[in-house]
Amino acid sequence: MTFALDGFDLDAFVSATLAEDMGEGGDVTSAAVIPADARFTAVMDSREAITVAGLEIAAAFFRRLDPEATIELLVRDGDRVAAGAKLMRVEGNARALLTAERSALNTVQHLSGIATLTRSYVDRIDGTGATLLDTRKTIPGLRRLEKYATRMGGATNHRMGLWDAAMIKDNHVAVAGGVAEAAARAKAAGVAQIIVEVDHVDQIEPALSAGATHLLLDNMAPAILRGAVTLVGGRVPTEASGGVTLETIRAIAETGVDFVSVGRITQSAPAADIGLDFALA
Numbered sequence: 001m002t003f004a005l006d007g008f009d010l011d012a013f014v015s016a017t018l019a020e021d022m023g024e025g026g027d028v029t030s031a032a033v034i035p036a037d038a039r040f041t042a043v044m045d046s047r048e049a050i051t052v053a054g055l056e057i058a059a060a061f062f063r064r065l066d067p068e069a070t071i072e073l074l075v076r077d078g079d080r081v082a083a084g085a086k087l088m089r090v091e092g093n094a095r096a097l098l099t100a101e102r103s104a105l106n107t108v109q110h111l112s113g114i115a116t117l118t119r120s121y122v123d124r125i126d127g128t129g130a131t132l133l134d135t136r137k138t139i140p141g142l143r144r145l146e147k148y149a150t151r152m153g154g155a156t157n158h159r160m161g162l163w164d165a166a167m168i169k170d171n172h173v174a175v176a177g178g179v180a181e182a183a184a185r186a187k188a189a190g191v192a193q194i195i196v197e198v199d200h201v202d203q204i205e206p207a208l209s210a211g212a213t214h215l216l217l218d219n220m221a222p223a224i225l226r227g228a229v230t231l232v233g234g235r236v237p238t239e240a241s242g243g244v245t246l247e248t249i250r251a252i253a254e255t256g257v258d259f260v261s262v263g264r265i266t267q268s269a270p271a272a273d274i275g276l277d278f279a280l281a
Contacts, residue, residue: 003056003057003059005145007160008144008148010057010060013057013145014057014060014061014103017103017106018061018065018099018100018103021103022099026099029098030095030098031095034095034098035094037093038093039091039092040090040097040098041090041091041279042089042090042091042276043086043090043279044058044087044088044274044275044276045084045085045087045275046081046082046084046085046087047084047274047275048083048272049081049082049083049116050080050112050113050115050272050274051079051080051081051112051116051118051119051152052075052076052078052079052081052087052108052112052115052152053077053078053111053149053153054077054108054145055075055076055087056073057107057108058104058107058108059071061103061104062092062096062097065096065100066097066100068093069091069092069096069097070092071088071089071091072090073087074086074088075087077152078115078152078153087108087274089279090276101276105274108274109271109272109273109274110271111145111146112149112271112274113269113271114149115149115150115152116153116269116272117153117264117265117269117270118134118149118152118155118265118269119154121249121262121265124249125249125250125253128250128253128254129253129256130258130260131155131258132154132155132260132262132265133155133156133239133262134146134150134156134261134262134263135158135241135262135266135267136159137263137266138267139266147160147266149266150265150266153265155265156259165192165194165214166186166191166193166195167197167216168197169216170199170218178206179196179198179206179207180207180209181210183196183211183212184210184211186211187210192213193213193214194213194214195212195213195214195216195239196214196215197241198215198216198218198228199219201224201231204228204231204232205231208232212236213236214237214239215228215232215237215238216261217239217240217241217257218241218242219241220240225240225252225257229255230256238258238259239261240253240259240261241261244260244261244262244264245264
């Protein structure tokens with residue numbers, strides 16, 4: 001199976017990651033300790049309950065250094081698994097697989113950590129009607145992968161970059177001279193999707209009148225959010241954002257907003273505890 005993700009070059013990612021780890025000298029430990037023809041069979045497993053993401057990418061590292069490796073994926077990305085679950089079985093040249101091990105694990109640990117945290121947030125708002133959105137708060141160069149991981153956790157991608165919608169935030173408003181002025185300029189420029197961040201309820205009508213197609217209700221308490229949603233009256237989608245945590249997201253979602261965006265799911269997700277251990281063939 002080949003992993004394909006729009007806008008993501010798997011071959012280039014694997015090459016760059018291995019080059020970073022191997023440098024000019026390669027894996028001196030494996031070369032010194034492991035006979036060239038030694039075989040290695042291992043199982044990748046999770047030491048905690050997680051939502052899986054990045055397995056096929058991890059497999060690509062092993063395949064790059066040993067094209068003849070036998071790899072069996074035991075679960076799929078997006079699956080929820082219990083502690084102790086076996087994720088992948090791999091068998092092949094020992095030097096090659098051990099050289100690829102850390103790159104493979106780093107990737108699947110990071111992406112599964114994001115997917116797992118995302119799933120926690122999605123579970124908290126289940127039944128409210130609100131949708132969890134991710135943000136652009138991603139590690140530079142890894143946005144496509146991290147946003148893939150949030151999808152595996154049940155979130156919806158929101159703005160892959162600066163090009164796919166206008167998002168008018170406080171600094172844009174300050175320079176433009178006001179919410180209405182900024183939104184009107186975006187509309188005049190022919191931007192189809194105009195997201196306007198509003199910090200106060202009295203900014204809602206000017207933003208809508210000037211052409212906002214989506215309102216980001218920033219750092220508003222649930223009572224204020226509820227009033228803002230009523231004022232908008234379904235004219236455009238509403239999104240709550242700012243300081244959202246697992247403890248607060250349910251109350252926020254219950255205000256009637258259409259979306260809740262959370263930067264933490266990519267910005268602050270801990271790596272999942274996943275290992276690769278020698279197994280008898």
